[in-house]
Every structure is written in C-alpha cells, then in structure tokens.
Amino acid sequence: xxxxxxxxxxxxxxxxxxxxxxxxxxxxxxxxxxxxxxxxxxxxxxxxxxxxxxxxxxxxxxxxxxxxxxxxxxxxxxxxxxxxxxxxxxxxxxxxxxxxxxxxxxxxxxxxxxxxxxxxxxxxxxxxxxxxxxxxxxxxxxxxxxxxxxxxxxxxxxxxxxxxxxxxxxxxxxxxxxxxxxxxxxxxxxxxxxxxxxxxxxxxxxxxxxxxxxxxxxxxxxxxxxxxxxxxxxxxxxxxxxxxxxxxxxxxxxxxxxxxxxxxxxxxxxxxxxxxxxxxxxxxxxxxxxxxxxxxxxxxxxxxxxxxxxxxxxxxxxxxxxxxxxxxxxxxxxxxxxxxx
Amino acid sequence: xxxxxxxxxxxxxxxxxxxxxxxxxxxxxxxxxxxxxxxxxxxxxxxxxxxxxxxxxxxxxxxxxxxxxxxxxxxxxxxxxxxxxxxxxxxxxxxxxxxxxxxxxxxxxxxxxxxxxxxxxxxxxxxxxxxxxxxxxxxxxxxxxxxxxxxxxxxxxxxxxxxxxxxxxxxxxxxxxxxxxxxxxxxxxxxxxxxxxxxxxxxxxxxxxxxxxxxxxxxxxxxxxxxxxxxxxxxxxxxxxxxxxxxxxxxxxxxxxxxxxxxxxxxxxxxxxxxxxxxxxxxxxxxxxxxxxxxxxxxxxxxxxxxxxxxxxxxxxxxxxxxxxxxxxx
Numbered sequence: 206x207x208x209x210x211x212x213x214x215x216x217x218x219x220x221x222x223x224x225x226x227x228x229x230x231x232x233x234x235x236x237x238x239x240x241x242x243x244x245x246x247x248x249x250x251x252x253x254x255x256x257x258x259x260x261x262x263x264x265x266x267x268x269x270x271x272x273x274x275x276x277x278x279x280x281x282x283x284x285x286x287x288x289x290x291x292x293x294x295x296x297x298x299x300x301x302x303x304x305x306x307x308x309x310x311x312x313x314x315x316x317x318x319x320x321x322x323x324x325x326x327x328x329x330x331x332x333x334x335x336x337x338x339x340x341x342x343x344x345x346x347x348x349x350x351x352x353x354x355x356x357x358x359x360x361x362x363x364x365x366x367x368x369x370x371x372x373x374x375x376x377x378x379x380x381x382x383x384x385x386x387x388x389x390x391x392x393x394x395x396x397x398x399x400x401x402x403x404x405x406x407x408x409x410x411x412x413x414x415x416x417x418x419x420x421x422x423x424x425x426x427x428x429x430x431x432x433x434x435x436x437x438x439x440x441x442x443x444x445x446x447x448x449x450x451x452x453x454x455x456x457x458x459x460x461x462x463x464x465x466x467x468x469x470x471x472x473x474x475x476x477x478x479x480x481x482x483x484x485x486x487x488x489x490x491x492x493x494x495x496x497x498x499x500x501x502x503x504x505x506x507x508x509x510x511x512x513x514x515x516x517x518x519x520x521x522x523x524x525x526x527x528x529x530x531x532x533x534x535x536x537x538x539x540x541x542x543x544x545x546x
Numbered sequence: 547x548x549x550x551x552x553x554x555x556x557x558x559x560x561x562x563x564x565x566x567x568x569x570x571x572x573x574x575x576x577x578x579x580x581x582x583x584x585x586x587x588x589x590x591x592x593x594x595x596x597x598x599x600x601x602x603x604x605x606x607x608x609x610x611x612x613x614x615x616x617x618x619x620x621x622x623x624x625x626x627x628x629x630x631x632x633x634x635x636x637x638x639x640x641x642x643x644x645x646x647x648x649x650x651x652x653x654x655x656x657x658x659x660x661x662x663x664x665x666x667x668x669x670x671x672x673x674x675x676x677x678x679x680x681x682x683x684x685x686x687x688x689x690x691x692x693x694x695x696x697x698x699x700x701x702x703x704x705x706x707x708x709x710x711x712x713x714x715x716x717x718x719x720x721x722x723x724x725x726x727x728x729x730x731x732x733x734x735x736x737x738x739x740x741x742x743x744x745x746x747x748x749x750x751x752x753x754x755x756x757x758x759x760x761x762x763x764x765x766x767x768x769x770x771x772x773x774x775x776x777x778x779x780x781x782x783x784x785x786x787x788x789x790x791x792x793x794x795x796x797x798x799x800x801x802x803x804x805x806x807x808x809x810x811x812x813x814x815x816x817x818x819x820x821x822x823x824x825x826x827x828x829x830x831x832x833x834x835x836x837x838x839x840x841x842x843x844x845x846x847x848x849x850x851x852x853x854x855x856x857x858x859x860x861x862x863x864x865x866x867x868x869x870x871x872x873x874x875x876x
Contacts, residue, residue, distance in 0.1 A: 299818060300563045300853025305636055305645035306618055307574040309561065312643075312853065314818055354643050356818040398641045429645055430638050453635045479636055 207445040207470050208503050211422055214387045216340055220502050220539055221493070221532050222273040224472060226426050226448060227285070227344045227390065228512030229278035230521050235259045239283070256281045257332065264336040266522060271529045274388060274506075275341045277333035279514070284310045285346045285392060286354045288325075293373060295319035299356060308515070314356040319369045321376035327384045334385065343386035347393035347425065348374050348413065349406040354395060364405050371412035378413055382420045390424040390448065396439060397430030403438055410442045424448050424472065428511045432458055437465045448472035450510035452492060453479060462499045471500060474510030475531070476524045481516070483523035489531035502539050507532045549840040550830070551608040552868035554861065555786065555815060555848050556680045556729060556764065558598050558613030562854030570594045570615060591616045595665070596672040601858060603675060606865030609727055609842070611678045612669035614850070619646035620682040620731070621690060628712055629656040634692055640733060640767050642816075642851055649691040651698060655708040657715035666720055676726045680848075681716070683732035683763075684709035684748040685741060690734065703744045710748035714755035721757040728752075729762040729786060736768025736791075742776045753781035762786050762809060766847040771795045778805045788846040789829075790814050796829060803836035813864055815845035818856045823867045830871050843868045 211218055231239070235255045242252040263278035282288040290296035290313030297316050301309040326343065334341045348370035352363060360366035374391070381389055391413060396406050414423060425442060428450035432439075436458070439447070451458055451474045475492040476484050496505055507528055513521040561571045573590035576582040598613035617623035619639070625631045630653030636645040662679055669677045688698075688705040698705040717728060730752060735745050753761055763780065766788035770777075774795070777785055786809030789795055799808070810833070812826050830843075843864055849857035 300855055301559075301561060302643075302851060302853055303560070304643060307571055307578070309571065353641075358817070358819040395643065398638065398643075429636055454637075477635070 207422060210419075210445065213419075214422060216387055216422065218273055218340075219536065221536050222506045223529050223532050224272060224274040224342070224506055224508045225267070225276045225278075225525065226428075226472075226474075226508055226510075226512045227276050227279055227342075227392065228282070228514035229263050229276075229280075230514050230516055230518050231280055232259050232262065232518060235280060253281070260329070260333055261336055264333055264341075267525070268337055268339065270522070270525050271533075272525065273339065275333070275337060275339050276344060277329055277341060279344065279512070281329055285512075286351055287311045287313055289346055289351060290355060292322055292325045293319050293370075294322055295359065295369075296355065312354065312356060315352075315359045315366055317359050319366075319373055321373040324380045324384075325377055327377075327380050330381060330386055331384055340388055341386075342424070343378075343381040343389040343421075345374060345377060345381075345389065345391045347391045347406075348409040349402070350393050350395040353398055363402065367405050367409045368412060371409035375413045375415060375417075378417055378421075382417060386421060388422045388424065390426060391444070392426040394426065394428045394430065396425075396427050397432055397435045400431070400434040403435050407439075407441045407443075410444060414443050418443060422446070426472075426511075428474070429453065433461050436461050437467075440468055444469070446470035446472055446506065448474070448506070448508065450474045451496075452477045452484075452510050456492060456495055459495060459499050467500060467504070470504050470506065471496075472506040472508045473500075475507055475528060476509045478509050478511045478513050478516060478524070481520055483520060484527055486527050486530045486534070489527050490534050493531055493535045497535070547830075547834040547837040547839070547841055550810075550868050550871050551840060551842050552606060552861075552865040553609040553809065553842045553844050554602050554607050554611045554678060555809075555811065555844045555846075556611060556614065556678070556731065557617070557848035557850040558602070558611065558615070559850055559852065559854040559857050560594060560598075560613060560615040567854060592668050595669055599669060599673045599677075602861060603673070605858065605861040606869070607675070607861055609676045609678050610669075610673050611680065612665060614680060614848070616665060619644075621649050621687065622647040624661055624682060625649035625687070625691075627659055627661045629658045630654055630695075631691075637690070640737075644851060646690070649687065650694055651691045651705065652694045654695075654697060655705065655712055657712040660719050661716055663716075663719050663723060666725060667723055670724060678727040678729055678762075679720055679725055680729045680731060680764075681713055683730045683734070683745070684713055684752075685745045686732050686734035689738065689741075702741070703747070706744050706748050707751065710751040714751050717752060717755050717759070718757070721755075721759045725759045727762065728756060728759050729764050730782075731764040731766075733765065733767050735773070736765055736770065739773055742773055746776070746780050750781050760784060764809070764847075766811065766815075767791055769793075769795075771798055774798055783807065784809055784842070786842070786844065787811050788815075790816065790846045796832065800832045800836060803838075807839055807841050808837065809842040809844050811844050811846035813843075813845045813860055813867075815847040815849050815860065816851055818852060820856075820859055820863055821867075823863065823870060826867050827871060827874070830867075843871070 762784035764786035
C-alpha cells in the first residue's frame with residue numbers, strides 16, 4: 206500500500222524489507238560503564254564514547270547481516286519511556302517498578318506541564334545514519350504509551366496528559382524529519398491496554414503527525430497486548446505500518462486478518478525475543494509464509510517480535526541472521542513467481 | 547461502623563531503589579545464571595518476606611502479607627504446581643504494564659502438592675499480626691488459561707470449577723496450618739460480568755473448605771457497581787472493593803449499606819499521588835452510617851505496581867487515616 210510513498214521519499218526497498226524493532230543488547234563493557242557513570246566513576250564523555258562505539262558495532266552488524274532498514278540499537282537509552290521522561294520538563298523519574306519476572310524499570314511521574322525541550326533523539330539518529338547508506342529509523346515512544354506507563358500527579362485526566370505529550374512528540378518528529386529521517390517509528394505498545402481509549406491514541410497520533418504525513422513513512426510498534434480488542438479500529442491511526450509482535454502469540458492475529466482484511470503495511474514479528482533459543486531458518490520461513498497467506502507481499506516487512514535488548518549479543522545476532530536468511534528464501538520464491546495479483 | 551482496621555491489600559514491591567532493597571533481584575539473577583542454588587535463593591526470599599512483613603507492621607497495619615514476593619506472576623506461581631498445567635508466553639496483565647505467563651491446560655486441572663504452605667508458615671512465624679494469603683481466583687485463572695484439551699474447550703465453567711476444587715485442597719492445608727484470612731482475587735469478573743454465576747459456584751466450593759478462616763473476595767480494575775447486588779449474596783465473609791474504577795460505588799453503598807463486611811479500597815494502589823486524608827475521611831463518614839460491624843481500610847489493589855517508597859507511604863497513609871477515623875469517632 207505504501208510502497209509508492211516509500212519511493213516518493215527516495216526509499217527503494219526490496220520486497221519484504223528486513224528491520225528490527227529498536228533496541229539491541231548493550232555489550233558488557235557498556236553495561237558496566239552505565240553502572241560506573243551512575244556511581245560518578247566515569248565521565249559523561251567516556252560513557253558516550255562507549256555508546257557511540259556500541260552503536261557503530263550494531264550498525265556494522267546489521268549491514269553485514271544484510272538487513273534493509275536499520276536501527277541505532279538504543280545504546281544510549283535505558284528504558285523506552287524513562288529516556289524521554291528524563292528529558293521532558295514536567296516529568297520526574299520515580300522508583301523501580303516490576304514489568305515481568307525479575308525485570309524492573311524506573312516508572313516516571315508526571316508532576317507538571319509537559320513541554321518539548323528541543324531535540325532528544327536527533328543527534329543519535331544523525332550519528333547512526335552517518336555510519337551507513339541504508340536507511341536508519343528514527344525511534345520515538347508514543348504519547349499514549351508515555352502516559353500509560355507513567356504515574357500522573359498533574360493532569361486532571363488521562364486524555365489531557367496524552368494530548369500534552371502528543372504536542373511535545375510532534376515537535377520531535379518534525380525535528381527528525383528536518384534532520385533527514387524518512388522512516389520514523391513511534392512505539393505504542395500500550396495501545397491495546399484499554400480498548401475504550403483507542404480513540405485517544407488515534408487522536409494523539411493525529412496530533413503527532415499533523416502536517417507531517419507526507420514527509421516521512423511512519424511505523425507504530427505494538428506488542429504483548431490484546432490486539433484483537435482494538436482490531437480493526439486501530440487501522441484508523443494515521444501511520445503507514447503497524448509493527449506487531451506475532452510469534453510469541455502464535456501468529457493468532459492472522460485469523461483476525463482473515464476475517465477483516467488488514468489494509469496498511471505491517472512489520473511481522475517472526476522471532477520470539479523472550480527466549481534464549483534462536484529459531485531455525487525453516488521455522489521463521491514458515492512464519493513468513495503463513496503471514497503471506499493473508500497479506501500481500503507488498504504490505505509485509507519482517508522483523509523480531511520486539512526489541513532484542515533482553516537477549517545476549519550472540520542470541521540477538523543469531524535471531525537477526527535467521528530473519529534475513531528466511532526472508533531471502535521467501536523473497537527468491539516471490540521474485541521467481543513474478544508480481545503478486 | 548464499629549471499627550475500621552488498616553490492612554494490606556495483597557502484594558507489595560519486592561525490591562526498592564537502595565542496594566539493600568535489591569537483594570532479591572540480585573539473588574534471582576544469580577539463581578538464573580546458576581551462580582547460586584535453590585536453597586540460597588529461598589533464604590533470600592524468606593529474608594525479604596520477613597522485611598516486607600516488618601515494614602507493614604511498622605506502618606501500623608492490622609493484617610499483613612508476605613507481599614507475594616516470591617511470585618513470578620499471579621498465574622504461574624500457582625499453576626506451575628498443578629497437574630496438567632504448563633506455563634506459556636507473556637501477556638499483559640489487564641490494563642497494567644506488568645506481564646504474566648499464561649497457564650496452558652492440557653488435561654484435567656488437579657492439585658498435586660502444597661503451593662503456598664511453606665511461604666505461609668514462614669510469614670506466620672515472622673508476623674505478630676494475622677497474615678493474609680492471596681489466591682488468584684479460579685475464574686480469573688480459567689479466563690486467562692490457554693486450553694489445549696477438549697475437556698475444557700468452550701467450557702470455562704468446568705475449568706473454573708476444577709481450579710476451585712484444586713484451590714480447595716490448597717486452602718484446607720493452609721487452614722490446618724493456622725490461616726485466618728484468605729483473599730481470592732477475581733479481577734477478570736469485572737470484564738466479563740455475565741459470568742457472575744460461574745464465580746459464585748467457585749466461591750461456594752472454597753467456602754465449603756475454608757473452615758474457620760475468613761474468606762474475602764477482592765475485585766479491582768473494573769466497575770463493581772453493576773455486580774453489587776449479586777456479590778452481596780455470595781458466600782464470602784468480606785468484599786474487598788476498588789473504588790478507583792467504580793465511580794458510583796460509594797453512592798450505592800452510602801445509600802443502601804452492605805450485607806457483608808467490606809475492605810474499603812479508597813487509597814489508589816495504582817498511582818503515586820498520595821491521597822488527602824481529609825478527603826478520604828469525608829468519604830468514610832459518608833459510608834459509616836450505613837455499615838455495621840468491623841470493616842477494613844486498604845488500597846484499591848495490591849501495591850506491587852508502585853515503587854517501594856511510594857508503597858510504604860501508601861500503607862502509612864492507610865494506617866494514619868484509619869487511626870484518625872477511629873479517633874474522630876471516639
């Protein structure tokens with residue numbers, strides 16, 4: 206559906222573009238450096254040097270693997286919400302809260318009016334893009350998820366908080382576009398949390414993309430939720446591509462797509478990021494082919510279920526490798542059989 | 547209302563932000579990497595449970611819990627010890643940013659070994675006040691289970707009943723060990739109110755097996771008001787209610803009272819903002835004339851979704867408000 210838009214933006218991608226959701230595991234020396242920085246034992250410059258080195262490692266790795274659309278791996282971020290909350294006036298960072306098992310995050314607290322403080326991600330996007338000729342996605346957390354994953358002690362209700370955040374994130378999207386980003390991912394994993402609030406998410410995304418829709422290709426990542434509760438209404442969001450975790454949930458969304466045709470582009474999660482086991486190529490190939498039974502090849506991108514930051518470096522690389530290899534197999538068959546109807 | 551006890555709702559943050567408060571996190575990571583064994587992990591879990599109990603007692607709570615600090619999630623901690631139940635992938639827990647592992651049912655659900663008994667005895671030995679034990683309700687267990695056996699396909703009432711029978715076995719063991727407060731949590735009911743009769747049947751099974759222990763039903767994260775008349779008739783000794791999702795519930799109870807003692811969840815367990823005690827006291831004053839006997843003041847839900855320092859502040863506020871309420875009535 207949006208291949209024309211991609212071409213108009215100067216992006217000539219193959220069928221079934223391979224990409225990643227955003228985060229990669231931080232190498233051990235960077236993890237240690239982050240601890241040392243928190244203790245005041247190393248300088249900000251030293252930490253950033255290691256973050257740059259790790260970013261370069263992941264850009265080179267993705268190129269070597271043959272991925273089509275790259276991410277910077279978020280070497281400079283801890284948590285996807287906290288990173289922005291640490292920079293947006295109006296937030297303070299709260300204590301640790303459990304997300305699952307033995308995983309915790311610093312849940313932010315909205316304590317005052319939220320405002321855009323100037324570019325928060327542009328410099329890192331520019332650095333990552335300077336390392337490669339392949340497109341690098343701009344990566345942001347969406348306003349609904351920012352609100353839902355924060356405590357709110359300031360705004361009178363959830364919608365007011367979301368719309369204030371949307372106005373701030375709109376400015377960041379504008380800054381990324383002005384810097385040259387042509388693919389921008391705005392993650393909304395909280396979308397399906399309260400299906401009755403889907404209209405708020407859609408309204409907020411309209412604010413975020415207001416006046417910018419033709420200037421970049423927009424992706425929204427969603428994961429580990431009750432997608433069927435918000436499908437097909439989620440298609441009202443003005444983004445071009447939904448990036449969905451599908452392997453962990455046994456590709457069950459495909460059944461919903463059979464009943465109600467999926468109309469946008471989609472990034473299909475074909476490896477589970479919550480297991481140490483690296484899937485074999487045949488398994489991933491089967492998942493891609495299953496998706497193509499209900500989706501047109503022109504709609505489909507291929508990537509992991511979610512960010513890979515919780516895996517070991519070699520596991521993450523292994524999962525990316527099988528994605529690329531499986532996609533190549535399917536792509537070869539599609540090219541051999543000619544254009545789809 | 548004759549008395550208002552400040553009590554814990556259920557879970558409590560297992561870690562805090564100080565290095566000392568993170569020892570369980572470190573121990574679990576070490577255990578996962580096989581740097582420590584089961585016994586060492588258990589030792590740290592017990593120590594943290596005792597600290598959590600002491601924290602609740604210091605705050606002034608009259609009934610405490612071990613914070614459920616050993617639980618991976620509300621489902622897998624219980625389901626992993628049942629026959630014919632395995633544990634699957636992650637799914638978001640209601641409208642939170644917390645993820646649980648789904649039970650997968652491949653045959654008849656059956657109790658096969660004690661699940662919470664050891665944890666309860668450790669807690670009971672550490673506490674100077676009654677210890678509440680929490681069970682994820684049979685219906686909520688069933689609603690979020692993946693069914694892989696024809697036995698339960700399209701038959702949630704049968705699966706709920708079998709979970710209830712399994713829990714009844716567990717409850718009998720706990721009661722023999724001295725359990726006095728059992729809380730069964732059924733948040734899923736509020737999202738599927740049409741299944742109220744299924745929950746009622748499951749509660750009857752538990753009520754028949756609870757002996758002298760008091761059985762509380764906790765409902766949270768949804769609107770309770772449409773079910774109010776039903777749950778007033780159910781075979782439980784207390785209804786623990788989340789007022790934050792039920793905009794009309796206070797008015798309903800202020801108008802009609804309650805046939806059962808209530809756990810009044812008037813303190814928001816999901817947001818860090820601390821309640822104004824005067825405002826909570828005003829709400830209690832509206833309820834008091836229509837409530838007889840002893841009731842509990844608590845948070846709207848468990849506190850695990852708050853940072854530890856804020857959870858501590860919340861239970862201190864629960865205790866302070868209950869004390870002010872008692873003082874005002876004297």
